[in-house]
Amino acid sequence: MEQKPTTREKILRAAAQTFANQGFEGARVDAIAHLAGVNKASIYYNIGNKAALYEAVLTTIFTETFERFGLKIESIDTPEQKLEAYIRKLADVMIGHPYLPKILMREQISEGQHLPDAFVYNITQVLGTLEGILEEGQQKGVFASVDLITIHFMVLGTLAFQITSSPIRRKKEAFKKKFRPVEPEDMEILVRNIVTYTLKAVRKDS
Amino acid sequence: MEQKPTTREKILRAAAQTFANQGFEGARVDAIAHLAGVNKASIYYNIGNKAALYEAVLTTIFTETFERFGLKIESIDTPEQKLEAYIRKLADVMIGHPYLPKILMREQISEGQHLPDAFVYNITQVLGTLEGILEEGQQKGVFASVDLITIHFMVLGTLAFQITSSPIRRKKEAFKKKFRPVEPEDMEILVRNIVTYTLKAVRKDS
Amino acid sequence: MEQKPTTREKILRAAAQTFANQGFEGARVDAIAHLAGVNKASIYYNIGNKAALYEAVLTTIFTETFERFGLKIESIDTPEQKLEAYIRKLADVMIGHPYLPKILMREQISEGQHLPDAFVYNITQVLGTLEGILEEGQQKGVFASVDLITIHFMVLGTLAFQITSSPIRRKKEAFKKKFRPVEPEDMEILVRNIVTYTLKAVRKDS
Amino acid sequence: MEQKPTTREKILRAAAQTFANQGFEGARVDAIAHLAGVNKASIYYNIGNKAALYEAVLTTIFTETFERFGLKIESIDTPEQKLEAYIRKLADVMIGHPYLPKILMREQISEGQHLPDAFVYNITQVLGTLEGILEEGQQKGVFASVDLITIHFMVLGTLAFQITSSPIRRKKEAFKKKFRPVEPEDMEILVRNIVTYTLKAVRKDS
DNA sequence: CATGAATGAGCCTTCATTCAT
DNA sequence: AATGAATGAAGGCTCATTCAT
Known part of the structure; x- marks a missing residue:
């Protein structure tokens, strides 16, 4: 059965989509938080800053795919x-x-x-x-x-x-x-x- | 003989390079002005706003190349x-x-x-x-x-x-x-x- | 013999040091909690908010010293x-x-x-x-x-x-x-x- | 005759007062801008950031007084x-x-x-x-x-x-x-x- | 009692754009 | 035509505080 996704997972999923479509500079942390359905501060609590979020997205995608x-x-x-x-x-x-x-x-x-x-x-x-x-x-x-x-x-x-x-x-x-x-x-x-x-x-x- | 480039040309050249490397969102109007060696307000005077500048760059590059x-x-x-x-x-x-x-x-x-x-x-x-x-x-x-x-x-x-x-x-x-x-x-x-x-x-x- | 300090005492001690060095505005509740070795929420549970904590520190120090x-x-x-x-x-x-x-x-x-x-x-x-x-x-x-x-x-x-x-x-x-x-x-x-x-x-x- | 103060001077004057009364951490850049009667961004244009502003205040006061x-x-x-x-x-x-x-x-x-x-x-x-x-x-x-x-x-x-x-x-x-x-x-x-x-x-x- | 997680409000800063000269 | 100065809007980030367990 499907586990309901953790906050971190929701954030990463929304971030991947946003970064892909808007690029790093174009992506708005606000927008990612909204898309993920979490509070913006939650991103900073769970992950760090925008750069760390981007890195986490890349790492996650890559571990999932190329490992x-x-x-x-x-x-x-x-x-x-x-x-x-x-x-x-x-x-x-x-x-x-x-x-x-x-x-x-x-x-x-x-x-x-x-x-x-x-x-x-x-x-x-x-x-x-x-x-x-x-x-x-x-x-x-x-x-x-x-x-x-x-x-x-x-x-x-x-x-x-x-x-x-x-x-x-x-x-x-x-x-x-x-x-x-x-x-x-x-x-x-x-x-x-x-x-x-x-x-x-x-x-x-x- | 080489004509010395007009302000507009200098701006477009600098803008092309900056937009290419940084993307539309990542490009800074300040940086373009500095690279072009002109005042920032000059960009607005000569061309318009950031979007118009981007479009001008695209148009110029493409007419020059694909025509x-x-x-x-x-x-x-x-x-x-x-x-x-x-x-x-x-x-x-x-x-x-x-x-x-x-x-x-x-x-x-x-x-x-x-x-x-x-x-x-x-x-x-x-x-x-x-x-x-x-x-x-x-x-x-x-x-x-x-x-x-x-x-x-x-x-x-x-x-x-x-x-x-x-x-x-x-x-x-x-x-x-x-x-x-x-x-x-x-x-x-x-x-x-x-x-x-x-x-x-x-x-x-x- | 030394009693082991209560949570409240640990908090007050850490708060006194932090407030003294950083001032009220400069002090971070996070830092106080960390220095005291307690959870941040524990400060709010035991004492109240930042202002109450500051007042408690003052009161404690002064009763201890000037009484x-x-x-x-x-x-x-x-x-x-x-x-x-x-x-x-x-x-x-x-x-x-x-x-x-x-x-x-x-x-x-x-x-x-x-x-x-x-x-x-x-x-x-x-x-x-x-x-x-x-x-x-x-x-x-x-x-x-x-x-x-x-x-x-x-x-x-x-x-x-x-x-x-x-x-x-x-x-x-x-x-x-x-x-x-x-x-x-x-x-x-x-x-x-x-x-x-x-x-x-x-x-x-x- | 009195020169009317430059933007920089207005900012420094307001900043001195605010930093003195509120401390570095307690001072709000917003408040300084408002007190100086200038736009907040003007502080960053003229001086830099909050730390640079503080340093400018100290330097100015000291040059004026102790030189x-x-x-x-x-x-x-x-x-x-x-x-x-x-x-x-x-x-x-x-x-x-x-x-x-x-x-x-x-x-x-x-x-x-x-x-x-x-x-x-x-x-x-x-x-x-x-x-x-x-x-x-x-x-x-x-x-x-x-x-x-x-x-x-x-x-x-x-x-x-x-x-x-x-x-x-x-x-x-x-x-x-x-x-x-x-x-x-x-x-x-x-x-x-x-x-x-x-x-x-x-x-x-x- | 204690704590990890979450959040609203606010802060510093940046940036595209406009103004005045 | 050109430019230094100014600014409104927004962005990233922090922090005191609360929630849920």
């Missing part, structure tokens, strides 16, 4: 299947935590101004997983020699842009024709496309 | 060369205007809150160019049937993430090993990689 | 010995209760904002004792005709300033040469000086 | 006249700046928490002047060997307590009999008394 990121992938057979699993895993994480890609993009743009170091470590781990997959593929002769970072951003960037693109497509009339919003049911197709294109990009020419 | 985007590409021979030209053109625009990818990403995240409609039109044009290239390639049997938007984001996303990633890589120690900052001289290699991977992703299986 | 101030002095022989006894008594009280001069000075400055009337009565008693000594000395021809209040402040002021001056002298480098902190072992000399100077000030010219 | 404190005294003949001049000078300064003794006492009590170092230097200078007078008197055989600091506090403490004592005397009924408030016209008598008593205290026994 054991690479584990299940290792048991898969071929490098191609592993890469697909990796992309799907990343897609799952982002679709399940819609605030994640937004916060990730904000941090990247603002040069990690508010990024706690613990979090940076998590990212390097994810990157390490990808590196392992690509190297294995090259050794087994199925993957070409590719640039790790570019492939990383190809997967991450495409996913992040796709996932965050729906609202703006829906909002701007001019987009509606060619640039139809992604509906939830389109997600599987979307992810499959990214998988397909990435595999083709990486595969060794026969 | 005649598609022109030179049509005269090229094969679809593959056209796609390469398209990617290189986009890369040139972004590398030449380092604030562009940042502002683009911010607008995407914030659901186009501040995006002027004129610019939305520009984007659909760029998208139309890509669509033409892909369709021509499919008709000529060299490109597989691919999803326009996904390919668009694959090019745009990878470029945007790569270009904006250097500062954070440089800043966070943990990144420095696997995630070496991109130096200007690496740009050509970087773009060539994106071209290569995108072409492979799009190409029809033989 | 039977004048008693022992009457039995002494000469007015000069009585005046010395008076000054030493006052010095003892202040040295024994290091918070007393601080709170006294604060109340004087803040126009007795928080001063309970019961205490005002105590002070008039002390003043009455001094008055008796001075009058007796004048009648016996050993003391000149002096202004009661000025002598009162001469004794009280010199003592209070001397006793409270050590921390600031220790803190500010520039003071350290001429203005060496008073160490506990210097106290007897210090009091003797005040006695000597006061007696000379009061004595009738021969 | 050339010792100068006129040196040209006086006898050590006794010099000491009288010293005390009268100190009294003038305090009576002319009624906030000074309050702030001085507060700083002494709070262990110089908010005391800028430049200010500490001024105090040592005043102390140096007194030292010179006392030493000259001893060499000329008119003063006994006395403790500099005790005499310093005897003068300063008596003055400070006397000057700041009026309001509390006026306020508390019980004080009114023996402890009549000092009216401005009593000041000369008061100072003369302090001079007389201090001279007697210091003088060598004949």
Whole structure:
């Protein structure tokens, strides 16, 4: 059965949403408190200040999502299947935590101004997983020699842009024709496309 | 010979940099004035308020960059060369205007809150160019049937993430090993990689 | 044998110290609770609010110190010995209760904002004792005709300033040469000086 | 002719009064702004923050009062006249700046928490002047060997307590009999008394 | 009795904007 | 056209106080 959420959880949930949509500077502590249904002072009592709240949000999201990121992938057979699993895993994480890609993009743009170091470590781990997959593929002769970072951003960037693109497509009339919003049911197709294109990009020419 | 920049130009230049790095909410009118070397009241006299300033920046950047985007590409021979030209053109625009990818990403995240409609039109044009290239390639049997938007984001996303990633890589120690900052001289290699991977992703299986 | 202090006593002790050092406005209820080793709510349960706590501190300190101030002095022989006894008594009280001069000075400055009337009565008693000594000395021809209040402040002021001056002298480098902190072992000399100077000030010219 | 005061001056004047009466912690920036007749933000524009305001008040008061404190005294003949001049000078300064003794006492009590170092230097200078007078008197055989600091506090403490004592005397009924408030016209008598008593205290026994 | 959690009111400070020159 | 000064509104944060257990 569902436990009723603690004050801290309510705050973190509201903060994640607000920070993702408004950014660190744009987010109002008032608004977060209101959205969480708690008193503003309660945020300071439970967490500290705005920066600590932001850090807590990042840490929570990341612990929840990336902690054991690479584990299940290792048991898969071929490098191609592993890469697909990796992309799907990343897609799952982002679709399940819609605030994640937004916060990730904000941090990247603002040069990690508010990024706690613990979090940076998590990212390097994810990157390490990808590196392992690509190297294995090259050794087994199925993957070409590719640039790790570019492939990383190809997967991450495409996913992040796709996932965050729906609202703006829906909002701007001019987009509606060619640039139809992604509906939830389109997600599987979307992810499959990214998988397909990435595999083709990486595969060794026969 | 170089004209010495007008007050308005100095303001817009400083504003572009500040908005790109700090976002709309994070940018301080004070800081922009200081960076531009003008008095703060001068911004209000010359342009209006903060929102008008932001819009002026967007409009300026986009007219400067995307206006005649598609022109030179049509005269090229094969679809593959056209796609390469398209990617290189986009890369040139972004590398030449380092604030562009940042502002683009911010607008995407914030659901186009501040995006002027004129610019939305520009984007659909760029998208139309890509669509033409892909369709021509499919008709000529060299490109597989691919999803326009996904390919668009694959090019745009990878470029945007790569270009904006250097500062954070440089800043966070943990990144420095696997995630070496991109130096200007690496740009050509970087773009060539994106071209290569995108072409492979799009190409029809033989 | 020592009783272990009640919660109320622990609170009052911590409050006296904190109020003396930080003043009423500067004192934090949190800090008092922490220093007392009790829960903050316990202060409100046991005593009331911040104002009540301050008043309780004043009342406690003053009943402990001034209650039977004048008693022992009457039995002494000469007015000069009585005046010395008076000054030493006052010095003892202040040295024994290091918070007393601080709170006294604060109340004087803040126009007795928080001063309970019961205490005002105590002070008039002390003043009455001094008055008796001075009058007796004048009648016996050993003391000149002096202004009661000025002598009162001469004794009280010199003592209070001397006793409270050590921390600031220790803190500010520039003071350290001429203005060496008073160490506990210097106290007897210090009091003797005040006695000597006061007696000379009061004595009738021969 | 009187210049109309600058905003900065109005702020400093209001701040001096408020800090003296309420202390640093008790003073409200709102109240200072209101008393000065300026907008609250104007304080931050002109001066900085609350701490800077406090420091500016201290610095201003001290520059105005103590800067050339010792100068006129040196040209006086006898050590006794010099000491009288010293005390009268100190009294003038305090009576002319009624906030000074309050702030001085507060700083002494709070262990110089908010005391800028430049200010500490001024105090040592005043102390140096007194030292010179006392030493000259001893060499000329008119003063006994006395403790500099005790005499310093005897003068300063008596003055400070006397000057700041009026309001509390006026306020508390019980004080009114023996402890009549000092009216401005009593000041000369008061100072003369302090001079007389201090001279007697210091003088060598004949 | 005691305490961890919660909160309303208020404080310091910032910031976009306007005013006066 | 330009600018130093001024300001209303709002934001982050603290703190005395109360609540619920």
